[in-house]
Amino acid sequence: MAHHLCQAGEERRADRVNEFPHLWKSYLYQLQQQAPTPKRIVCSREVPNRPLHYGREFHGMISRAETEWQLHECDGCYLVRESQRAPGQYTLSMRFMAATKNFRLYYDGKHYVGEKRFDTVQDLVADGLITLYLEYNAAEYISMMCVQIKYEESPYMTLSSYQQKMRQMRIQKRSSFSSQESNSTRSPHEYDRPADDIGIFFQEDSVLGDIDVHRFEKPHNFRTHNFKGLPWCDLCGNFMWGIIAQGVKCEDCGFSAHRKCSEKIPNDCLPDLKYIKRVFGIDLTTLVKAHNTPRPFVVDMCIKEIENRGLEMEGLYRISGFSDEVEDVRLSFEKDGLHADISPGAFEDVHVITGVLKLFFRLLPIPLITFDTYPLFMNGVRQQTLEGRLDGLREAINKLPPAHYQTLKYLLAYLNRVTEKQKQNLMTPHNLSTVFCPSLMRTPDLIAQPGQLAAWHQESLVIEILISHQRVLFEYG
Structure with a gap:
């Protein structure tokens, strides 16, 4: 299967060379x-x-x-x-x-x-x-060959602009067609939409504002590649010679280049769903850019499903769902994406959905609170006054990558709403921080050291303050 997909990709590259001969x-x-x-x-x-x-x-x-x-x-x-x-x-x-x-x-x-x-x-x-x-x-x-080329005039940028124009034309054509349909034919479920229209759903969310996901910075994930057919460099437009390992290819977007040329490429990777085959366990920025959404759709779908069922259930997030059913939901997301069915008819136990949400964050290779910003969050929580802590945490939050920032903002607003029902669900900010801390915030040094228990208490305190004061922390975000 993978071989056929790779071969099809190389054939598409050959078609591009024939379609835009002036680039090569x-x-x-x-x-x-x-x-x-x-x-x-x-x-x-x-x-x-x-x-x-x-x-x-x-x-x-x-x-x-x-x-x-x-x-x-x-x-x-x-x-x-x-x-x-x-x-x-x-x-x-x-x-x-x-x-x-x-x-x-x-x-x-x-x-x-x-x-x-x-x-x-x-x-x-x-x-x-x-x-x-x-x-x-x-x-x-x-x-x-890679010194004289201007990146904005490279085959990659030219073809990307062309593909974006064609994609926009398809969206406009579909939107025009959809506007002529009666409201009675509209899908009853807000997620039953084509992948190209998912941005419409997110733009309806008032917490987002005007967000251009394509501007999220992301480095390319280059790996040495054995190209089939006749490979050409997407930066300089020159042929990549040899019979194997002719150059490198980004495993997230398909950008192909000489190894030397790849060192000149900025961090503007636009992941493509042709290459991003998973939902769980991949880089957060890669996932949101591939789906053109400011947050992972898994997070939105799980949170909205949980809220639709009500936040009053006792032990929400503290009680675990059956692991087999949690795995079934994960596989459904991997297979069906936005069309995964997580309704009560498919999964009656809400604790299964809460388990999937925790699992998503736990499997991120770089946690929601990134390794780079971890010291800033820890320094913030060590301040002596609440005002000092909030200032320190706000500074740390603003250092997060955009995808991590938007996801954390949305998650904390939701967890704050959970705490508003704490009389019914018994989930205080402290309880929620105890549950979510291992998934959201991981110590960069994985080797246990003296004082690790004290560090865990501080990590938990970070999450507790973020939940309790999310409105103040994000009022300028």
Whole structure:
């Protein structure tokens, strides 16, 4: 499944190259086409103790002079030999530009001479010849290819602008069509809407104001990638040469680039739902940007469902729901997203929904109160007066990333409403802080240290003050 999705993605990239030919530079691609092709020099004699991972290209312990003679035919010829000076060590020798080049060759289940790992020596040589040829013929061009480009004129920005315009046209067309329908055909459930319209729901919430989720800063999640087909850099527009590990790709948005070019890209990742396949256990900013919402939709859906059922139930959040049902709700969110059914008809016990909300925050890789801001919150709560504590906590809150800030603001307003029913549900700010503290605020150093119990009490006090004084703390937010 993942292979087919990856292959489909590469085909879409090829279509983009054909659709916007002025964005892409073919010079390096043309050079790769001209690079020498590998030619294995087969050993004509039987070699005793031949390593199993080498084939007939292995010539045993031969001299440099014999190696030169074996490879004299043409560029691209190669063989593997055992070192005469260091038995048990192997050398890859290949002909390039009428000279023999020697590389220490390693094997750990894959063949390699550098960082890249190959299934066969033939692939290793093919990739090496391409790299050598491009570096020989275009070294200066390669060194300058990501220096001269303007990011705002890059293929990525051009294509993103085009895609945003097309998306906006689709939304406007759908909105125009929807306005012609009668109110009787409107969905009875506020979440039964297309994903593109989810922003409408959030904008109806008065606590949000005018929020542009795309402006939330997020670094790209680059990983070395084996591209299929003909890969092109989204920053400089040049071809990414080689047969494997040609460059890096953002696992959240699909931005593809040379490794050198990736170092020049600002923190403006726009995660795409094609790549974001999970809801629980992923970075908060990644999730909200992928769904174009200022807060995780899971938080909104759970809180609204709990409030619809009433906040008077005794032990709300203190009593745990059945773990199997909590897991069922989580899987439903993972599978159906906004269309997950968490109504009483599907899950009668409200404690299951409260358990899912706590689980969502507990699984965040970076907690809602981030590791970076943790010291600021702790310093704030250590002030001697309430006024000093509120000033310190307000300063810490304003240092949170936008997605964390908006989610914390919404959650605390809700928890404050829970405490307004404390006579019925017995959930005071202190009780709620005891329940939520482990999920919302985690010590950056996970190794227990002396005084850790005292630190936990201070962490719990942070959450308690945030719940009790949320109106004052966020009145300027």
